[in-house]
Amino acid sequence: MSSFQFSHHQLTRGERRLERFFEILPGLTSWSVLIGMVALSYFQPVIAALAMVLFNFYWLLRLFYLTIFLMMAYLRLSLEERTNWSERIAQIDALRKSKSFSNPSSQGWKKFVSNWIFRKEIKKLTASQILPPAADDIYHLVIVPAFKESYEVLEPGVASYAQGSFSAKKILMVFAIEDRASAEVKKAAEDLKKKYRDVFFDFLIAVHPQGLEGEACVKGANATYAAKISQKFLEEKKIPVENVIVSCFDADTVVSANYFACLTYYFMVCPNRERASFQPIPVYHNNIWAVPGFARILEMGASFFQLTEATHPDRLVTFSSHSMSFKALVEVNYWPVDMVSDDSAIFWKAFIHYQGDYRAVPMYVTLSMDVVDAGGWWQTCVNVYKQKRRWAWGVENFPIVMRGFLRASKISWFERIRHSFKLFEGHIAWATWPFILGVMGWLPTFFSGQDFSDSVVYYTVPRISSVIFNLASLSLGITIILSLSLLPRTQVKYSFLRRCLHALEWLLIPVVAIFFSAMPALDAQTRLMLGKYMEFWVTDKRR
């Protein structure tokens, strides 16, 4: 266990200096890359053009690599689409009692592969000799922080938790409401409590008082307050924390019918369940057809990114709505109460707390959220930008994680370097790659003097780049097909036409990537570099 304080605040002078250094590093690196490329294009266009074409080649290989694993992740998602998780839970229960395991029947190749994976997981579980608690003893704690969401936004989520294949009587539903929230929001919570109290194990409303010491205006503070209240409640009910799985959901999160059954399964089958987070695949289908095209492909991109990440559990970090062992949450002292990016911060907090003995387990089940929609096109653009900047503000984890890693002597250097590099490189790539691919490639030609235009490179590089981008369109084609397959099959007006248009919307990706991905990321890194810290900004959700 580490006594490391996972916070930007109350640091010693030395720690503060170290923290500032690591706060400055990502922004400085991104700006250096971008300005360096501009300068190189101006002063040494031949070298810049060659560097650019090498980068394009590297990017193409990365794209193909990601596409291969995106396809695999999608395949796995579709394999598990019809899995009967309750049946599997029962099989694990049986294994607990009789120490025996009956091979499930396999009809069709999908089921065959799914069962093969299941058998492998069971094998791992039995080998660990750390058997799970009985399914009947497992409880779910669902915390939904809310601040300005209406009844219409909150209700579908609560209904989905209540109507799933897993018994809602094992779910403790907690609304974490900010005290400064409007009366309308509080009334909505009360109305929902009245409506659903009898469906769940219980239904609590935790009103988070404003201005508690050490807290910032962030979602993590609200969720933490609710978790503490829930802990007391569970203690009163004599439910051990190690039997509780906590899910902290965004207010608009709607889970698929088998979400809690699937989560229970993964919790049970995971030998290190008390030191694990469980990451579902987030999709943004709640209002996918009601938003402008650029917002639609942006969120599809986010889902695909998470799908690809799911194939790499060693490096998976929690994102957005997810679940984790409540025992771990209590032991790490809950979510950070002064950070905006609580979703990823809680993973790093636990990872450092347990000296690297913590993991994010991918779950091949979806939960759906809202795409930002502010009504008007321009306001939606502004809000999407702000939301992406908030996501990119996850870079605030970097300085804390780096400080934590410097003290976490029990984590191997390899692991520390691997995770640090991934975190750092991920943020730098987020802020710079779309600029390099979309804008910088033109600069050597734009600045070209006689020397450059008199070289063979001036003519060969555009040709090579064009071949690379043509090959990249293969990936784009696969992405379009997967995005069409992943979209909800609900009836919408002109469904076929809209799906065709959606395929074309993917052509906007270079522009969207610059304005709604790279720019917000660069904005967030620059703010961190300059010490202009962000607080939580609640995304508009409409129904």
Add this chain to the structure above:
Amino acid sequence: MIKILRRITFFLFTAVFLIGAPKIIFYALGYNYQLGSKQGLTQTGLIYLSTTPPGATVYVNGRRYRELTPTVIRDLLPGNYAIRLSLKGYELWSQVVPVQEGKPSVLGKVLLRTQKPDWKVRSAHAYQAMRAIPQTPYLLLQPKDENKSVHLYDMRSREMRPLFLDSAQLHFSLQNFHFVSDSPYSVLEARQGEQVRLIGLDFTRLGTKKIIWEMPFETSLDQILWEKDDFKYGFALREGVLTRFDPQKKEQQILPLPPIRGFQVENHKIFYMAGDTFSNTDYAAKNSKPIWKDAESFLGNEKLTKIENFPDETTLFLSADGRFATNHPPRLIESSGVRGFQFDKKNRRALFWKDHAIGVVHFIDFKNEQGKRDAEINIQWIHQSGKKILRAYFAHDGAYTLFQDQNKVYLAELETFGLPVTVEVLEAQGDTEVYYTDELGQLFYLDKKTGYLMSLEIIPKWKVLEVPRAILEEKIMEDKVRA
């Protein structure tokens, strides 16, 4: 299993990158592995070919190349290559192109000449003379019928109208038109009895509103200049005396300068040549600063008919006896006979013409001993067998020149690896002016037989949606001429 697969894929992709990256770099730099007698790594060159219109079939040493123009022919070993271009409806084009290792041989603006010239009749009347107003879309046309007033033709809207709607406005005879490059203004010099009247015109205005001022002057003038986009003051030169006039206040002031041989107005400064010194001064001529001396040694002591300042500190001078010089060493470009010049700002070169020859002077930048930017000059002769070359224009973004020799118009290649090929384009009426604008890609001239205003498409431009009325008028005019 996914972990193993990931690892295999990772190492596979790393191997692809490590093998592919150097190959890409070598390819980008033009290196190629040759088999056979010249086995080994050789640096190749390439030929870039772009034609107007595009889509021409390319033949390299008689063999058809797989791509149409625009294209890059890569992996060429150093040597000479016979290139032939063919496009249906256009004349064949061919040239021997030398290729050097690591260098591109660029023919980026090959103009394929159509087999059916696209000429159009632009007027319903016959004219005896035409004069273009530089940098404006207007042509001034003098009708054959002396009683009719001067016409103004708008090359963009294709509208023809009298220069002055109310002929009663003019009770004097036209003497001269004065223009300034890139300026929408023009000054008309007219005589009324003994008195000279200057009339300021703004060609961005319509009809009678074109006249923005009128003022009397005592004598006729050698030259009138002004700032290209501001006509607060005009500057008039007469026998070495420079007069500043304010057309709004109708005031004139002789500037206290020594006798000057030529001048230019730019950026609120007057640049002038007095004796052998080139200087600049403010509008009141109170703070003169010499720029350089010793002008007589290469510009003689004649009047200067044209001084033009260009970006990158290049100034060109043309004297009345045809000496053509610049401020860059060795200063004298041509010692006699130059009739006029045109500057290509983009490519930093000037086209100049004499009675029998046309040349292009290239300005090549370098830093001089004092570390200041300077330029060397390099002259390329394009055509040296003219009879009486009257004017020349850069065409197709400087890749060609169109020039008028007596009443014939020729097109000559500038972007070439061999001797420039010159072809006759048309024959115009007498010695009247022809005018070409790259913006429209059209040559305007008076028809040799009818005197009608005609246009010939030199550079095919994208066809814009034409106003039906204009098309109809065109058709009527064409029918008339054919009849």
